[in-house]
Amino acid sequence: MxxxxxxxxxxxxxxxxxxxxxxxxxxxxxxxxxxxxxxxxxxxxxxxxxxxxxxxxxxxxxxxxxxxxxxxxxxxxxxxxxxxxxxxxxxxxxxxxxxxxxxxxxxxxLRRYAGAAGFGGNFTILDRADSADLIGLVRQEVHGGHKTVRFPKKETLADLFSRAANREEEIATAVEKEAPHFLYCLDDILRIARLYEETKRERNLMDYDDLLLRLAALLRExxxxxxxxxxxxxxxxxxxxxx
Ligand SMILES: Nc1ncnc2c1ncn2[C@@H]1O[C@H](COP(=O)(O)OP(=O)(O)OP(=O)(O)O)[C@@H](O)[C@H]1O
Ligand SMILES: [Mg+2]
Missing domain, CATH: 3.40.50.300 (P-loop containing nucleotide triphosphate hydrolases)
Known part of the structure; x- marks a missing residue:
């Protein structure tokens, strides 16, 4: 050669x-x-x-x-x-x-290419506390006011969702690894996660993990x-x- x-x-x-x-x-x-x-x-x-x-x-x-x-x-x-x-x-x-x-x-x-990616460029960013608060609201809807001792707090849920997002793994896997004592209410946790995602989309909100994941998706797609x-x-x- x-x-x-x-x-x-x-x-x-x-x-x-x-x-x-x-x-x-x-x-x-x-x-x-x-x-x-x-x-x-x-x-x-x-x-x-x-x-x-x-x-x-x-x-x-x-x-x-x-x-x-x-x-x-x-x-x-x-x-x-x-x-x-x-x-x-x-x-x-x-x-x-x-x-x-x-x-x-x-x-x-993301602001520059929002249009091409199919979402509004005027999205609002949720910091960790905002994100936990929104999860708290959704949690209230799903879990109601039960004072069950062992239902995860909004911060715990925020951590679990964020870990799953960062490792690109299922939320169920994160719960299994990080908080197996909450597996008994996994269905509720997953419902909260789904509602949290929906609410963010409806209201044009992005949390810190969304910034990274949506950019990665945009570049991939x-x-x-x-x-x-x-x-x-x-x-x-x-x-x-x-x-
Ligand atoms: N070849 C060199 N000659 C003189 N000083 C050096 C040299 N290499 C590194 N230093 C000095 O050593 C110190 C540590 O360097 P630096 O902060 O770049 O390391 P680092 O590997 O990034 O450390 P950390 O793991 O904390 O991020 C700095 O004060 C830097 O200026
Ligand atoms: Mg360094």
């Missing part, structure tokens, strides 16, 4: 950042990695975040448009801090890198949106992937 070579621009010799000096060999390898996926697995405090900051600067230094680089992290503060540090390494272009939390990113895309998104964000960097 003949070898294929691709010619591409590199920054001026001796660009602004001395990667070999600032990073250890494995970090430099990750930062200088070319195209394609790369997963870095390393222990706490070994310099994973530092590596990502240098990678952001590297991509911008190579001439990639900052908006085409997407940095996803656990908290908004973490992402702003990383972009600020990348800007110190290189220049202010790094501050224009796209990014934020997974939920914020999902929110932005719509080829044109998937293509548009992957053409916009050419480089996706994720810190704290395990979370």
């Amino acid at each position: 003949p070898k294929r070579y691709t010619i591409r621009e590199v920054p001026d010799a001796g660009g602004k950042i001395d990667y070999e000096k600032a990073l250890n060999p494995r970090q430099a390898e990750a930062v200088l990695h070319g195209e394609g996926p790369l997963l870095v697995v390393a222990g706490a405090g070994t310099g994973k975040t530092r590596t990502l900051i240098y990678r952001v600067a590297r991509l911008v230094e190579l001439g990639h448009s900052p908006a085409s680089v997407l940095l996803l992290t656990f908290t908004r503060r973490a992402s702003e801090e990383m972009l600020r540090r990348a800007a110190l390494l290189l220049d202010r272009r790094c501050e224009k890198v796209s990014g934020g939390t997974f939920h914020a990113f999902a929110n932005t895309l 719509s080829e044109s949106i998937r293509r548009a998104v992957s053409e916009t964000y050419r480089h996706v960097l994720v810190d704290e992937y395990q979370d």
